[in-house]
């Protein structure tokens with residue numbers, strides 16, 4: 001008997017690209033200053049949901065999709081005059097927009113001032129904003145976000161809350177019971193949208209003022225919540241967006257805050273559009289003001305928030321240079337201060353400890369490895385992992401004596417191109433240098449590999465002006481006191497000599513132009529080799545720093561986005 005089998009397949013296509021991941025209570029341990037309100041939610045036409053009588057403060061979490069995520073995050077405070085929250089209009093819809101360019105967003109359901117408790121009423125909103133920032137920061141590891149790139153955004157009264165959080169914060173309460181309270185609540189940047197700033201009656205939005213601090217506040221309370229009077233040099237970089245014809249919250253609020261930021265030398269941007277009124281959200285169809293999202297995005301880009309940080313692993317632990325811990329610290333600071341990199345250190349055991357067999361860093365977590373290491377061989381499996389890591393398209397940077405290491409590891413010598421000491425001779429490859437005519441010589445004649453004269457300051461000369469690392473650098477610059485390596489030998493395959501230094505016989509040198517900066521291709525990977533950096537001061541010098549940072553970025557990504565600092569160009 002024929003039996004028809006009807007198979008219905010429903011392919012449900014998900015059209016919402018970015019959506020809320022989950023909701024977190026802000027106070028899982030119990031809500032301080034708890035009220036007895038019953039929350040109300042109302043749908044208001046095209047502006048979405050409005051929330052009133054917030055009882056349980058929460059954080060709606062919108063993590064950016066992994067392929068876009070930059071690691072930067074924003075806590076969003078919707079507006080509503082401290083009586084309602086424009087939850088979608090100035091909250092969830094903004095979160096989706098941030099997600100679309102890789103920013104994690106957290107919409108804050110903060111408590112609205114209430115009058116049941118005299119001691120709590122003006123404090124609950126700020127308490128919630130501070131807890132929100134701490135919560136995001138405390139979860140940085142779990143949510144894969146950068147704990148030092150957490151901003152706050154606020155609209156109207158939510159802008160008052162955001163500016164209050166930007167001017168009233170602590171670095172964490174060291175003795176607190178809960179870990180979340182030991183974390184800083186300082187935002188790293190602020191985006192203030194037609195914000196209420198001042199409680200000064202001449203410019204204040206009276207509705208927000210009355211709701212927050214009452215009809216007859218004390219002078220002290222008015223001062224405390226007039227955020228233009230609370231700005232300090234520690235206030236985070238801020239962008240303010242307002243419209244001239246805002247009659248709800250007049251633009252003077254943004255003006256006085258901007259002036260206070262400038263007085264305190266805080267990076268600040270102020271955009272006042274000719275029209276747009278109040279509460280315009282994305283301002284679609286409202287004229288030039290609808291450009292604000294693009295303006296904010298560019299501003300965030302200038303703060304480096306739109307790019308994922310490059311993950312760097314510095315390896316050290318053994319070195320014949322006894323200052324190796326200090327030079328690692330110098331490089332780590334240079335990398336971190338550039339804002340482009342996050343840095344971890346993998347430190348081998350010492351020779352005395354004898355635990356080298358346990359050294360097995362997980363290279364796959366990183367974009368680029370920087371070696372400040374010159375010592376015992378790594379275990380076979382680690383060497384193999386490292387070769388695979390570089391060959392498969394990642395970066396490696398060899399600094400100074402790292403090119404002395406591993407004379408008997410062929411793949412390593414391919415990567416660094418040239419090395420010295422540890423028994424290196426003509427058997428390891430040619431001696432590579434430039435002659436006085438500017439010609440690259442590969443000298444195969446027998447001889448030792450690796451030597452230097454006495455320390456002195458010397459001139460660096462760029463040989464490859466087209467390479468991303470050296471492009472736009474000055475042709476020559478004076479380097480700090482350093483050791484000038486000469487007679488380096490190695491396979492020197494797929495290697496560009498980017499810069500040389502003249503090794504003067506007067507200081508015990510060769511009379512040749514020795515390679516100082518090199519770029520090597522190894523499989524799909526990129527290697528930057530700097531022979532510079534013997535002394536701490538050699539690594540602190542601008543010429544080392546600039547070429548090192550550019551070299552690490554190039555090794556990691558294949559391109560360089562850094563602008564050459566003026567101090568380097570003026571050299």
Ligand code: ZN
Pocket residue numbers: 321400401483533534
């Ligand atoms: Zn040295």
